[in-house]
Amino acid sequence: MDKIELKALGKINLGLDILGRRDNGYHDVRMVMQTVFLYDRVILEKSRKPGIEIVTNLNYLPANENNIAYKAAKLLADEFRIRDGIRITLEKHIPVAAGMAGGSSNAAAVLHGMNRMYGLGLSEEGLKERGVKLGADVPYCIMRGTVLAEGIGEILTPLAPMPKCYILIAKPALSASTRIVYEKFDRLEDVRHPDIDGILAGIKSGNLRQTAAGMGNVLEQVMLPEYPVLQRIKEAMLKGGALNAMMTGSGPTMFGIFEKRSQAKTAMALIKKQNLAKQIYVTNVHRVLRRNL
8 A cells, every 4th residue: 555545533622621730730621522524634655755745735834843744654654664755745624723633633644544554553542652642632533533531631531422413613813822721721710610511411312402501611711701703703603503602622713513504504604794704614523433332
């Protein structure tokens, strides 16, 4: 096999709660993660040119050793003494620096792809053990589906698949530093916590409305007051018929959960009419059926 093409799926947080801050600066979290069918195309090719080459459709992304996809390829190439040159083409569609784990998903795809292309024989656990060296979200992106993340995000518990629904994703023309968002959160005195247990109960029973009712992200208490456009996007989604709408990760991407595609399209039209988002997509959830759940 000299070439392989993969889909690197983005993620949303159905719930994001922060339980405390450790002495080393990391935060204890409790999150419900969900992959969605908004994805980057990742193409791996063996090359006669030595080394690792990154090609991307976005000129502002690093195409060198600073790209996490490059780091993923180098990690396996070094460990397994792979001598071939490797060309990695990233066709980006997931919003960048937007709380959707686009980079981590690219790294996960490279690990999966090289494992298959070179017959390395690594299990999912083996890939996750290597992925965590690249970034906290990489093991989840290897795992995919509906997952509870605890600890500093490294303790992953697979869940039953989320009930079928439609997702509207909207990223406004702004960016936010994850580090700064968490620092501002640490200074908050009165924190309202989302109902993570309610989300878990809704997923377990296959009840979409119960799942949506529990949704929440503590970091909205930092971001929404600072960026009013996020609240306006949320209101447009709810007006369009969303069961709930919230920010994913540390933002600034917002998403809404809808029972019908037509409702998601209505909300999309409202957001476009007000020119609230730079990137906007209607998609659905990636449901992973697991054994023994």
